Amino acid sequence: MRPRSSTGTTGTTRTATITRPVVASLAVLAVAVLTACGAKVDAAGGGASSSAAAGCVDTSGDAVKVGFLNSLSGTMAISEQTVHDSLQLAADEINADGGVLGKQLEIVSEDGQSEPTVFAEKASKLITSDCVAAVFGGWTSASRKAMLPVFEANDSLLFYPVQYEGLESSENIFYTGATTNQQIVPALDYLAEQGAKSLFLVGSDYVFPRTANKIINAYAAAHDIEIVGEEYAPLGHTDFSTIVNKVKAADADAVFNTLNGDSNVAFFKEYNNAGLSADDMPVVSVSIAEEEVGGIGVDNIEGQLTAWNYYQTVDSPENDAFVKAFKAEYGEDRPTSDPMEAAYTSLYLWRAMVEKAESFDVADVQEAADGVTFDAPEGTVVVDGDNHHVAKTALIGRIGDDGLIHTEWSSQEPIEPDPFLEGYDWAEDLS
Amino acid sequence: METLLSQLFAGLSLGSVLLLAALGLALTFGQMGVINMAHGEFMMAGAYTAFVIQGLLGDPGASLLVSLPLGFLVGGALGLLLEATLIHRMYRRPLDTLLVTWGVALVLQQVARDVFGAPNVDVAAPGWLSGAVTVGGLALPKTRLFILALAVVCIVALALVLRATPLGRRIRAVVQHRDLAEASGISSRATDRLTFFIGSGLAGVAGVALTLLGSVGPTLGTSYIVDAFLVVVAGGIGQIKGTVIAATALGLLQSFFEFSTTASVAKVLVFVVIVAFLQVRPQGLVSVRTRSLA
Numbered sequence: 242m243r244p245r246s247s248t249g250t251t252g253t254t255r256t257a258t259i260t261r262p263v264v265a266s267l268a269v270l271a272v273a274v275l276t277a278c279g280a281k282v283d284a285a286g287g288g289a290s291s292s293a294a295a296g297c298v299d300t301s302g303d304a305v306k307v308g309f310l311n312s313l314s315g316t317m318a319i320s321e322q323t324v325h326d327s328l329q330l331a332a333d334e335i336n337a338d339g340g341v342l343g344k345q346l347e348i349v350s351e352d353g354q355s356e357p358t359v360f361a362e363k364a365s366k367l368i369t370s371d372c373v374a375a376v377f378g379g380w381t382s383a384s385r386k387a388m389l390p391v392f393e394a395n396d397s398l399l400f401y402p403v404q405y406e407g408l409e410s411s412e413n414i415f416y417t418g419a420t421t422n423q424q425i426v427p428a429l430d431y432l433a434e435q436g437a438k439s440l441f442l443v444g445s446d447y448v449f450p451r452t453a454n455k456i457i458n459a460y461a462a463a464h465d466i467e468i469v470g471e472e473y474a475p476l477g478h479t480d481f482s483t484i485v486n487k488v489k490a491a492d493a494d495a496v497f498n499t500l501n502g503d504s505n506v507a508f509f510k511e512y513n514n515a516g517l518s519a520d521d522m523p524v525v526s527v528s529i530a531e532e533e534v535g536g537i538g539v540d541n542i543e544g545q546l547t548a549w550n551y552y553q554t555v556d557s558p559e560n561d562a563f564v565k566a567f568k569a570e571y572g573e574d575r576p577t578s579d580p581m582e583a584a585y586t587s588l589y590l591w592r593a594m595v596e597k598a599e600s601f602d603v604a605d606v607q608e609a610a611d612g613v614t615f616d617a618p619e620g621t622v623v624v625d626g627d628n629h630h631v632a633k634t635a636l637i638g639r640i641g642d643d644g645l646i647h648t649e650w651s652s653q654e655p656i657e658p659d660p661f662l663e664g665y666d667w668a669e670d671l672s
Numbered sequence: 673m674e675t676l677l678s679q680l681f682a683g684l685s686l687g688s689v690l691l692l693a694a695l696g697l698a699l700t701f702g703q704m705g706v707i708n709m710a711h712g713e714f715m716m717a718g719a720y721t722a723f724v725i726q727g728l729l730g731d732p733g734a735s736l737l738v739s740l741p742l743g744f745l746v747g748g749a750l751g752l753l754l755e756a757t758l759i760h761r762m763y764r765r766p767l768d769t770l771l772v773t774w775g776v777a778l779v780l781q782q783v784a785r786d787v788f789g790a791p792n793v794d795v796a797a798p799g800w801l802s803g804a805v806t807v808g809g810l811a812l813p814k815t816r817l818f819i820l821a822l823a824v825v826c827i828v829a830l831a832l833v834l835r836a837t838p839l840g841r842r843i844r845a846v847v848q849h850r851d852l853a854e855a856s857g858i859s860s861r862a863t864d865r866l867t868f869f870i871g872s873g874l875a876g877v878a879g880v881a882l883t884l885l886g887s888v889g890p891t892l893g894t895s896y897i898v899d900a901f902l903v904v905v906a907g908g909i910g911q912i913k914g915t916v917i918a919a920t921a922l923g924l925l926q927s928f929f930e931f932s933t934t935a936s937v938a939k940v941l942v943f944v945v946i947v948a949f950l951q952v953r954p955q956g957l958v959s960v961r962t963r964s965l966a
Contacts, residue, residue, distance in 0.1 A: 315891060318790035446936045474935040477895055479886040480689070482682035482816065483930040489811075490675045503792045507886035510797070514813030516804045536887055538794045540802075 297372040300601050305344045307332070307588075308351065308367035310378035310388075315355025316477045316502040320580065321380045323532045324402055325350070327581035328377050330570055331588035341592045342599065349373055355502075357387035364388045368397045374601045375400060375591055377584060381476075381501060382406060382449040389414065396603055400591060402584035404527060404549070406452035407660040408671065410628040412607060417587040417622075418580060419550050420630050421456055422659040427635035428497075428525055428548035429460050431650050437494040439467040443484060443508070444499035446473040453499050453527070456662070456671060463667030469493045478504050481511040488522070489515055498526040505529055509541040519544030525637075530578030531646060539644045549579040550633040551619035552646040560618035576645065577618075586617040590624060590631070620655065630658030677810050679931050680924070685816040687923025688823035691916060692881055693896040694903035695826055696874030698915040699867055700751075702904050703847045706759055706868070707766055709773040711900065712893020713780035714750050714872045718743035718879025719888040720788060722795050733798035739880045740822075747876020748869040750780075755868040760861070777893070784890040792889035801884065815884040822881055826874060827916060833870070834912070843867050906946055908956025917957055922946075 299306070309328050311321040332346045340346060349371045351363040360379060367373050368391070375398040379385045382405050392399045392413040399414045407421040432440070442457060444450025454471055461468050469491040472484045485508070488496060500508055505528070512524070525546045531553050534542060553564060553576050563585065567577050590613060595601055598609035611626020622631045632655040638646035662668035693715060700706050722739040729735040754776060762768045801818055804811035834840035845853040846863045854860050882892065903922055907914030925945060929938035950956075 313790055314785060316889075319792045319887075319889070322790050446934075472934060475939065478935055479882075479895060480686055480926075482685060482813075483679065483927045484935065486675060486678050486682055487931065489678075503887045503889060506792065506794065510815070510885060511813070513802070514804055514815055516806075516811045532791075536792050536794050538796055540796065 297369065298374050298601060299372060300344065300374070303344055304347045305341065305601060306347045306349055306371055306373045307591075308349045308364075308371060308373035308376040308378075310351050310353055310360065310363055310367060310376055312355040312380065312384075313352040316504075317353075317355040317380055319503055319536050320501075320528075320530075320533065321353070321355075321378075323575075323578060323581050324378065324380065324584045326571055326575075327567060327577070327585045328588060330567055331585045333570075334566065335588065335592055341595050342601070353378070353384060355381075357381070357383040360384040361387040361391050364391045364399070365395070368392070368395045374398075374595075375606075377402070377587055377591075379403070380580070381447065382452075383447050385409075385414070386448060398591075398603055398606065400584075400587035402587050403580045406449045406456070407662065408452060410630075410660050412629070413603075414629060415587065415590065415610070415624070416630045416658075416660070417583045417590060419633055419635070420658050420660040421453065422662055422665070423550060423633045423635050423656045424527060424548050425453055425456060426460065426662075426665070427652050427656070428527065428546075428637060429457065429464070429466075431548075431637045432495055432497075432525065433464055433466065437466065439469045439491075439493040439495075441469055441488050441491050441493040441496045442471040442499070443488065443496060444473050445476050445478075445501045445504060447476060447501075449501070450499035454497075456668065457497060459667050459671055474500065474504055474508075476502060476504070479507040481508045482515075484508070485511045485515045485517070488512075489517060493522065496522060496524040498524050499528065500526075501528050503536070505533060506537045506541075509537050509545075513541050519546075529640075530580060531576035531644070532578050532581075534640055534644050534646070535576070539640070539642060542640050543642050545640050546649070547638045547640065547646055549636055549638065549646075551579040551582040552636060552638050552648060553577045554638075554645050554647050555619060555636075557618065557620065559616050559620075563618040579619075582618050586615055586619075586622060586631075589615045589617070590622070594624070623655070625658050628658055628660050630660055632657050674809055675931075678812075679927055681810070681812055681816070683924035683927035684920065685820060685923070686927050687920040688816075688820045689878075689882070689885070690896075690899055690903050690923055691823045691919035692819070692826065692874070692878035694900040694907075694915055694919055695823075695830065695912075696747075696871040696878070697900045697904050698907070698912055699830075699871035699874070701901070702907075702909050702911065702915065703843065704864065704867055704871075705766065705909075706763070707770040707773065708754075708759070708872075709770060709897065710754060710777040710780060711773075711872070711875050712895075712897035713777045713784075714747040714875035714893070715879035715882065715896060716780070716784060716888075716890065716893040717750055718747050718876030719795070719883050719892055720784060720879075721746045721876065722880045722883045723788070723793050723888050726795055731798075732796045733800060736798050736801075736880070736884075740877055743876035743880035744873040745876070747879065748873030751872020751875075752865060752869045754872075755865055759868070760864065763864075777897075781890045781894075788890070790890070792887035794887050795883035797884050819881050819884065822877070826877060827912070830870075830874070830912060839863075839866060902946055906949060906956055908958040911956075911958040914956055914958030 311325040312318050336345050353360040377400045379401045380403050402417050404419040404424045442454045527548050593613045594606045594610050598605035610624050613624045624631050634655050635652040636648045637650040639649045641647050697711050700708050721743045725739045726735040801814045804813045842858050842863045846860050903919045907918030926942050929941045
């Protein structure tokens, strides 16, 4: 590391004295690594004998454990804390309502720390050491991709509440957020309908934006839309002057934004400061919900577009009850958002599946999943037993000066999930 | 041409941000040789100072102007505390300082998380800093001009303090030869403390400035600490001049690489350039001439 050049002048005797502590700490580190490996071997062994992992879930008492795994620290905490809160709300409501199959939910919370590797580690801990019946959480696709092999190897269940790039369907994951044909494709339909002929793509440098943009490129090629630029910023990137310069120079009809986390704040501040606005070049974002609007600052983002399946402003009795309960629990100033709603819904869907199966067993729940419905705040959702996604209505919204998002355009009815875009001719070469 | 100019500005602007982040480090690391990994967290403390002040005063313009000196005091006070409790015990053990201050950095991050919550918060920019100044078709964001000006002010102030005040003379004397300075009646303890106070205070100022560009979160400092060390090392230890040149050069390099490639690749290229440069010139751009053989 860098420090060496500073110690260089202090002479060679120093090196001799440092060596011992360094060697000692290396030894400690080696032991720690070895123990960690030992634990991993045990876990894999438990998974291999199949029933061991499933049998680990204790349903004999009057409580059953479920795991919540969200980033409560790091760059994603701004978003994932809210999902954690609404999961907690759903659990409290279900417990007050008599629990699941008469058993109270006992929550085990873990912090994914915005690190995919930590997500995998904590997922493994929740399944094999806490013996939870199901895990709820994850946000970035990187975290989901990291957890997927853990859930498959241990044959356990993950409920993933965030819109994502599709092209995935695991027996062990239920996707309660939108897949591409329920969010990105409708957003592109909307832009095409509005007469957009050119698009600039801005995204964080990881799996979701890259895959999403591949889909957008395929769509654009088939619909006579020109992609005039495609830029990626590392997660957590905070200097957007160069990217905004490129956007400005390209002068597209609209910008499609797949940035994640607090990069959005820096991007929109820069966007405004460079003199760009929603009027001359609207930005459609797929990762900015009500909660993030506050963090970005309403002034910086007012009038811009978003694509989701739920907004706090959705008008339904279920949503009124959800919003009221959430505000009563966490404060009047806390908004509700799409991923929060999808997370809230995911816990209820799991309960419905368990009660339909009359069992907490993973195989029974998977068996019972098809056709399970829940009157969610966004409207009634139905689980597709084949691809483990849910049917959802797409909503394009505009961010108002009140910091809330108001529906501008709706697909009117729930869109059947199609994670591999098999029903779209232009998407043939994607999967 | 216009894009080239606005890229040039983006580079200078990034350079000024890097400079603000690295200036305090140039004092504490460059002059005193203390590897302070908590420097980024002092920036974070400055940024949260701006957030708290804005909550108290309401008006973004007034609170920005109050936050700048207050951020300096908060950062400086934290630095003083760290120096007095931990760092002064290990001036002769640089590697231990690295570990200890890194631990302090983690503690400070968690404190911020517990006090202000994990989600990032936003500090509104004053009205007179929103939008851009247009010079011949070139839109220069006012916030970036402000940060550029702030960096220049900090540099000039620091240069004045170091060159034209008795304090600056003492600092330079202690840096050049601690024992001789002590023999001449200078209290090196007091000088160390003051140097550390100023260096950490500058981190606080940088933190306040950063609130104009992005959001404020517990990990704000971590994204700048590596770049700040890079600037100081590439610039040459112990020379403020080198830090200024290195910050500008790295800012320009980063933004031009980013323009011709992508943000991720640009980062890699900048690292490659620095590594190659340090192979040729391990002492950095500007080095102190000494009689020692090392």
